[in-house]
Amino acid sequence: MPEITARDMALQVLKAVEEEGAYAGPALNRVLEKYRPAKLDRAFATELAYGALRSLNTLDWVLSRFLKKPLSAQTVWVRNILRLGVYQLLFMDRVPPSAACNEGAGLARKYGRGGAVQFVNGVLRNVARGMNEIRFPERTEDLVAHISLRYSHPSWLVERWLDQFGEEGTIRLCQANNQPAPNTARANTLKITRAELAGRLAEEDLAVAETAFAPEGLIIDGFHSIKQLSFFQEGLFLMQDEGSILAGRALAPAPGTRVLDACSAPGSKTTHLAQLMGNRGEILAADIHPHKLSLIQDNCRRLGVTIVKCLSADARDLPGDFKHWADYALVDAPCSGLGVLRRRPDARWRSRELPALVRLQGEILDRVSDCLRPGGVLVYSTCTINREENHDQVRRFLNRRPEFEMTDLRRFLPGSLDYGEGCLARGYIQLLPHIHGTDGFFIARLQKKGSDV
Numbered sequence: 001m002p003e004i005t006a007r008d009m010a011l012q013v014l015k016a017v018e019e020e021g022a023y024a025g026p027a028l029n030r031v032l033e034k035y036r037p038a039k040l041d042r043a044f045a046t047e048l049a050y051g052a053l054r055s056l057n058t059l060d061w062v063l064s065r066f067l068k069k070p071l072s073a074q075t076v077w078v079r080n081i082l083r084l085g086v087y088q089l090l091f092m093d094r095v096p097p098s099a100a101c102n103e104g105a106g107l108a109r110k111y112g113r114g115g116a117v118q119f120v121n122g123v124l125r126n127v128a129r130g131m132n133e134i135r136f137p138e139r140t141e142d143l144v145a146h147i148s149l150r151y152s153h154p155s156w157l158v159e160r161w162l163d164q165f166g167e168e169g170t171i172r173l174c175q176a177n178n179q180p181a182p183n184t185a186r187a188n189t190l191k192i193t194r195a196e197l198a199g200r201l202a203e204e205d206l207a208v209a210e211t212a213f214a215p216e217g218l219i220i221d222g223f224h225s226i227k228q229l230s231f232f233q234e235g236l237f238l239m240q241d242e243g244s245i246l247a248g249r250a251l252a253p254a255p256g257t258r259v260l261d262a263c264s265a266p267g268s269k270t271t272h273l274a275q276l277m278g279n280r281g282e283i284l285a286a287d288i289h290p291h292k293l294s295l296i297q298d299n300c301r302r303l304g305v306t307i308v309k310c311l312s313a314d315a316r317d318l319p320g321d322f323k324h325w326a327d328y329a330l331v332d333a334p335c336s337g338l339g340v341l342r343r344r345p346d347a348r349w350r351s352r353e354l355p356a357l358v359r360l361q362g363e364i365l366d367r368v369s370d371c372l373r374p375g376g377v378l379v380y381s382t383c384t385i386n387r388e389e390n391h392d393q394v395r396r397f398l399n400r401r402p403e404f405e406m407t408d409l410r411r412f413l414p415g416s417l418d419y420g421e422g423c424l425a426r427g428y429i430q431l432l433p434h435i436h437g438t439d440g441f442f443i444a445r446l447q448k449k450g451s452d453v
Contacts, residue, residue: 006041007084007103010048011111014080017053017346024053024346039224052080052087054178054345055152059083062090062134066126077111078120085124089131097128139167147171152178153348157338164387169434173385176434177341177348182219183226185237186245186268188303189216189275192236200231212437213414214245216275235302240268243339243431243441247332247381248272250429250443252412255280257327262315262368265292267299267308269332274305284322286311315364319371326371328378333361335382335389339440342433358388365397369404374450378404381443385432390442394428398446407447 009031016022016030028049032042052059063071063082071079085104088095101124108120137145143162148155151174161170187194194216198208201220211217218237226232226239248269253259255278261270264285273283285296290312300308319325336352337344365380372378380397382389398404406427418424419435428444 004035005103006037006045007048007107008110009035009037009041009045010052010084011077011080011107013045013049014052014083015076018080019076024050024344042224047092048084048087050180050345051091052083054348055087055091056083056349057154058090058149058152059086061149062086062127063123065134066123066130075113075116078108078116081107081111081120082123085120086127089124089128101125101128143167147174151175157348160386164385172434173432176432179342181241181340181342181439182437183221183223184211184239184241184245185218185220186214186240186272187216187218187237188235188271190279190304191234194218197231197236200236204229204231211242211245213417214242214249216272217242217245233302235304238268238271238299238303240272241340241343241439241441243383243436243438243443244268244381245272246413246417246429246431246438247330247379247441247443248276250381250409250412250445251276251328251330251377251379253277253281253328253377257281258325259283260318260322260326260329260368260371261285262318262329262331262364263287263333264310265289265295267296269330270296270308271299271303271305273328273330274300274303274307277307279305279307281307283308284311284326285309286313286315286318288312288314316360316367318367322371324371324373327373327376329368329372329376330379330381331361331364331368332381333364333389335361335384336386338384338386339431339433339442340383341440343439354386354388358393361389361393362396365393366400369397369401369448372448374448376448376450377407378446378448379443380446381441383439383441385430385440385442390430390444391428394444394446403449404446405449407445409443409445412445413443 012031013027016027017024060071063086081104085100088100089097101121104124105117105121108116136149139146144155144158147158153174187197198218201208206223207221209219253273253276259273264270265287270285285308287293293310293312296310336357337347341348409424409427417429423429431438431441433440
């Protein structure tokens with residue numbers, strides 16, 4: 001049986017994403033679980049697969065300059081072998097060009113048809129010889145094409161961000177999206193402090209650093225598999241981005257109160273709310289996908305959380321029996337996910353029905369708001385940086401529901417998050433990867449007029 005290398009594994013991921021519509025993360029996990037490579041091969045396969053998927057438009061544009069026929073004329077195997085080879089040539093300086101070409105030919109021998117080896121070898125060697133002659137569109141010639149191809153983002157997204165962030169901000173955001181996201185853990189303060197967890201992780205020779213804004217957060221590195229760490233199995237931490245942690249801090253539910261988490265799976269924020277409440281009170285964790293409720297229950301068991309009750313429900317069907325039930329509500333709404341592109345390398349190339357998403361978010365907000373008693377607090381959050389889903393969504397909600405008002409976030413979140421716009425005082429924050437180092441995350445805090453919680 002031929003040896004399975006890191007390049008084989010990366011190729012299988014690319015094929016699954018293109019041909020089967022698989023998501024990159026689960027596809028990679030399945031491949032790594034199947035072959036169980038050593039640490040270095042695991043890291044190389046991950047970098048190759050994620051890097052090539054992240055750079056698809058750039059790779060295909062470069063290849064089009066060295067092919068006589070469209071790339072689509074090739075088989076899915078050959079197409080992705082070429083992409084992996086060009087990714088190594090353009091973006092992986094530590095891989096010698098000869099190795100990228102030879103290994104590409106080796107993959108073609110395994111997965112290609114007659115003539116594939118010579119074809120792949122010839123194309124990659126031509127690219128290697130002509131790399132220094134490749135000229136992307138200049139800024140002054142076509143700014144959108146320049147950013148799109150130099151920084152590997154779809155042109156429609158670049159156009160939106162140029163309007164929202166300007167030229168330099170868009171470039172910095174694209175650069176941030178092309179870097180690996182940090183491995184951020186939330187210390188389970190029901191069992192351990194952040195400092196104690198950091199010390200125990202460091203004793204296992206893991207690299208550990210505190211997060212900049214969330215007092216429970218740690219950035220960890222140097223592990224082979226999170227789930228194999230004894231501290232994870234003991235429920236001492238849960239993996240959660242710092243921006244997501246801050247959403248729970250913005251809600252800040254008091255111990256002994258009632259909380260509704262309307263879109264709760266897999267339970268990262270749900271269990272954090274339980275931590276903040278000292279595991280005292282009631283949390284109703286609702287989710288439209290019944291099979292995902294087991295993820296919430298598993299996390300609760302591992303972390304020692306006992307105040308969560310799961311409910312299989314579409315948030316648009318609320319309040320039902322829960323009218324005026326909640327003191328606090330969290331709507332972490334389904335969204336376009338444009339804030340987590342660095343974690344999901346294939347996501348930037350997937351189509352999005354933005355009008356439908358915006359409509360869905362508004363419907364959920366309306367229904368969940370009826371679950372709050374007077375004086376209750378509502379936090380609306382998304383993992384996107386799209387204004388239509390964030391600022392504009394909240395503005396439309398306030399126009400429809402005048403019984404709600406924005407509340408000052410400075411009591412709950414660090415002032416250093418505010419980048420000169422005074423948004424915390426107005427009740428919201430847009431976190432950005434290139435400014436805060438977190439995922440792109442939007443958080444707004446609203447209160448129903450009446451007695452304070």
